[in-house]
Amino acid sequence: MFDTALTLADLGFLAKGAAMTLAVTAVSVLAGTVLGVVFGVIRNQAGPYWSMPITFLLDIFRSVPLLIQLVLGNALQSILKLGWAPFTTSCVVLSLYTAAYCTEIVRGGISAVPATTRRAARSLGMTWWQDMRYIVAPLATRVSLPAWIGLTLGVMKDSALVLWLGLIELLRASQILVTRLQEPLFILLICGAIYFIISFPIARLGGYLERRWSND
Amino acid sequence: MFSYNFHWNQAFKALPQMLEGALVTLQIALLSMAIGLAVALALTLFRLSGNRILNGFATAWVEVARNTPALFQIYMAHFGLGNFGIHLSPYTALLVGIAFNNAGYLAENFRGALKAIPDTQTRAGRSLGMTPLQAFRYIVMPQMLRIAFLPATNQMVWAILMTSLGVTVGMNTDLAGVTQALNAVSFRTFEFFALAAVIYYVIAKAVTLAARLAATRMFRY
Amino acid sequence: MIEIENVRKSFGSLEVLKGINLTVQKGEVLTIIGGSGSGKSTLLTCINGLETIDGGRIVVDGTDVHAKATDLNKLRRKLGIVFQQFNAFPHLTVLENVMLAPVKVLGQSKAEAEAMAVKQLTHVGLGDKLKVYPNRMSGGQQQRMAIARALAMSPAYMLFDEVTSALDPQLVGEVLDTLRMLASEGMTMICVTHEMKFAREVSDRVAFFHKGVMAEIAPPEQLFGAPKDADLQTFLAATH
Numbered sequence: 001m002f003d004t005a006l007t008l009a010d011l012g013f014l015a016k017g018a019a020m021t022l023a024v025t026a027v028s029v030l031a032g033t034v035l036g037v038v039f040g041v042i043r044n045q046a047g048p049y050w051s052m053p054i055t056f057l058l059d060i061f062r063s064v065p066l067l068i069q070l071v072l073g074n075a076l077q078s079i080l081k082l083g084w085a086p087f088t089t090s091c092v093v094l095s096l097y098t099a100a101y102c103t104e105i106v107r108g109g110i111s112a113v114p115a116t117t118r119r120a121a122r123s124l125g126m127t128w129w130q131d132m133r134y135i136v137a138p139l140a141t142r143v144s145l146p147a148w149i150g151l152t153l154g155v156m157k158d159s160a161l162v163l164w165l166g167l168i169e170l171l172r173a174s175q176i177l178v179t180r181l182q183e184p185l186f187i188l189l190i191c192g193a194i195y196f197i198i199s200f201p202i203a204r205l206g207g208y209l210e211r212r213w214s215n216d
Numbered sequence: 217m218f219s220y221n222f223h224w225n226q227a228f229k230a231l232p233q234m235l236e237g238a239l240v241t242l243q244i245a246l247l248s249m250a251i252g253l254a255v256a257l258a259l260t261l262f263r264l265s266g267n268r269i270l271n272g273f274a275t276a277w278v279e280v281a282r283n284t285p286a287l288f289q290i291y292m293a294h295f296g297l298g299n300f301g302i303h304l305s306p307y308t309a310l311l312v313g314i315a316f317n318n319a320g321y322l323a324e325n326f327r328g329a330l331k332a333i334p335d336t337q338t339r340a341g342r343s344l345g346m347t348p349l350q351a352f353r354y355i356v357m358p359q360m361l362r363i364a365f366l367p368a369t370n371q372m373v374w375a376i377l378m379t380s381l382g383v384t385v386g387m388n389t390d391l392a393g394v395t396q397a398l399n400a401v402s403f404r405t406f407e408f409f410a411l412a413a414v415i416y417y418v419i420a421k422a423v424t425l426a427a428r429l430a431a432t433r434m435f436r437y
Numbered sequence: 438m439i440e441i442e443n444v445r446k447s448f449g450s451l452e453v454l455k456g457i458n459l460t461v462q463k464g465e466v467l468t469i470i471g472g473s474g475s476g477k478s479t480l481l482t483c484i485n486g487l488e489t490i491d492g493g494r495i496v497v498d499g500t501d502v503h504a505k506a507t508d509l510n511k512l513r514r515k516l517g518i519v520f521q522q523f524n525a526f527p528h529l530t531v532l533e534n535v536m537l538a539p540v541k542v543l544g545q546s547k548a549e550a551e552a553m554a555v556k557q558l559t560h561v562g563l564g565d566k567l568k569v570y571p572n573r574m575s576g577g578q579q580q581r582m583a584i585a586r587a588l589a590m591s592p593a594y595m596l597f598d599e600v601t602s603a604l605d606p607q608l609v610g611e612v613l614d615t616l617r618m619l620a621s622e623g624m625t626m627i628c629v630t631h632e633m634k635f636a637r638e639v640s641d642r643v644a645f646f647h648k649g650v651m652a653e654i655a656p657p658e659q660l661f662g663a664p665k666d667a668d669l670q671t672f673l674a675a676t677h
Binding site for chain 1 (some may be wrong): 220279280281285295296297299342378379380384394410413417420426
Binding site for chain 2 (some may be wrong): 485511516522524527528537538541542570583586587660
């Protein structure tokens with residue numbers, strides 16, 4: 001069908017790029033979610049007034065282009081002589097970026113738990129921690145999961161930008177092959193197909209969960 | 217504490233240049249939104265048409281836009297179309313890429329909004345002798361646009377942030393492009409990009425605020 | 438004249454209209470009563486072509502509603518319909534709600550449509566609500582607006598589909614008063630309703646629908662005074 005110079009080794013190269021994309025995503029989403037849960041709980045406990053500093057700081061990560069954040073993160077680590085590898089810098093910036101969005105999701109999830117339910121739990125003699133652990137966490141997780149899945153996929157797609165720091169992830173790997181083989185459309189289509197195959201089923205699952213859980 | 221000396225003056229001197237870049241950024245974002253809205257409306261009509269080919273086309277557009285990176289979409293416009301002998305300038309490629317992305321997300325927003333409008337609205341319109349298109353145009357669409365306004369505002373902010381991706385395909389007139397060009401000759405990376413970040417932040421907030429004000433004026437019911 | 442000849446209609450395996458024959462003369466007020474699921478509401482939406490039919494035919498002033506060549510949009514201009522849900526267009530003011538179709542469908546000028554809209558809205562008692570958005574009004578007011586909206590098209594017939602069923606009890610009266618007024622002005626009307634007192638007062642004839650069949654049709658004093666059909670007797674006993 002296609003007369004192409006693309007070899008099996010090149011496909012392996014793309015696969016390695018995809019693995020890098022997934023690795024950056026996994027680390028960032030994991031760290032970002034932990035941070036997001038912590039910040040989200042703090043925002044909820046402290047109320048809108050006292051949590052303003054956190055709200056403002058996290059909002060910056062959502063109002064400045066990720067590419068600029070990556071460049072700034074890299075410049076900062078070099079100014080501070082931290083000696084981080086591009087992978088580390090990328091993951092740190094992406095984690096904070098993820099945390100900024102995750103905080104909002106967690107906050108929304110917690111505030112979706114009816115105050116009456118929580119009061120009932122406390123009335124049964126549960127401590128704040130028990131209430132959080134056994135009542136709020138399960139309910140809030142359910143409310144937040146579809147949005148969190150969406151965030152994870154968003155981070156996976158946005159992780160393409162780490163190519164600017166020199167990481168060879170899926171899109172950069174494709175670009176290298178394009179330059180070498182001069183078959184831009186064919187190679188980019190493969191690249192897009194890989195992103196799509198990773199993203200689409202998970203997005204559908206998120207949509208399914210959202211519909212199923214919003215119906216009852 | 218650090219041995220690094222910040223040179224903020226150099227960055228501030230470049231401020232006029234960067235603000236000019238910011239105007240280009242805003243221009244691309246607005247244009248891409250205008251195109252995106254028009255295409256999203258068309259895609260929505262395709263989905264409502266009941267024609268399987270049109271519906272499939274619209275669905276494919278929406279899913280590709282939502283399930284691949286925006287940067288990939290810009291690369292497709294810039295490098296991918298080369299296979300068909302279409303060579304877009306960085307400006308056009310950036311605009312096409314973002315408009316493609318906007319259209320997909322906005323069409324999905326519209327779909328969500330349509331679900332919130334009861335079928336009886338269309339029925340009422342048809343009962344008054346309206347054609348399906350008239351009922352959509354005068355009754356359903358205004359309500360749909362109102363419901364989708366807030367998500368569309370978010371998409372506008374996204375469009376502004378996405379313009380920064382142009383620099384990866386050689387764009388050098390928008391805010392990110394200008395900043396990168398200044399950086400390339402001065403190596404004051406942190407100062408220049410920090411200033412750019414502030415400008416992006418201000419634009420994003422201003423657009424959000426303007427949209428809120430516009431909403432209170434436009435939607436009085 | 439609306440002629441309904443042996444009309445059949447099914448939703449899936451459920452036959453909701455099992456051969457209805459009915460003629461409504463110009464100037465007549467016909468009310469249709471019957472339990473839920475009797476097919477009475479479906480018949481109305483078949484008359485203005487919102488629903489297709491599976492057998493028979495419906496002819497309005499000589500036009501076969503369900504014939505392929507019929508321009509339904511044009512036909513619907515002479516068939517005003519008001520539903521149980523008020524279906525106010527929430528993004529338009531009361532005045533704009535009423536003006537929309539005359540301007541866009543009939544091609545009237547704004548001034549012309551506005552004059553008509555003000556006249557109809559005043560007629561139904563909403564002359565002071567012109568610039569108000571529907572969500573600021575009670576259900577009864579919204580329903581009267583829906584009636585004015587249909588009247589603004591200068592229809593030859595008005596179809597009312599349980600227009601008081603979604604209203605709070607204290608708001609039913611104002612809407613029924615509007616219908617009484619229209620009836621006294623000689624409007625041709627078909628009203629599907631659960632309001633027996635209203636049906637008795639305004640109707641020239643009352644039809645009783647039961648399980649997709651028109652079980653009885655007669656002038657109100659006869660139908661309510663001396664019901665022949667056994668199901669009708671049960672129905673009337675239950676509603677009193």
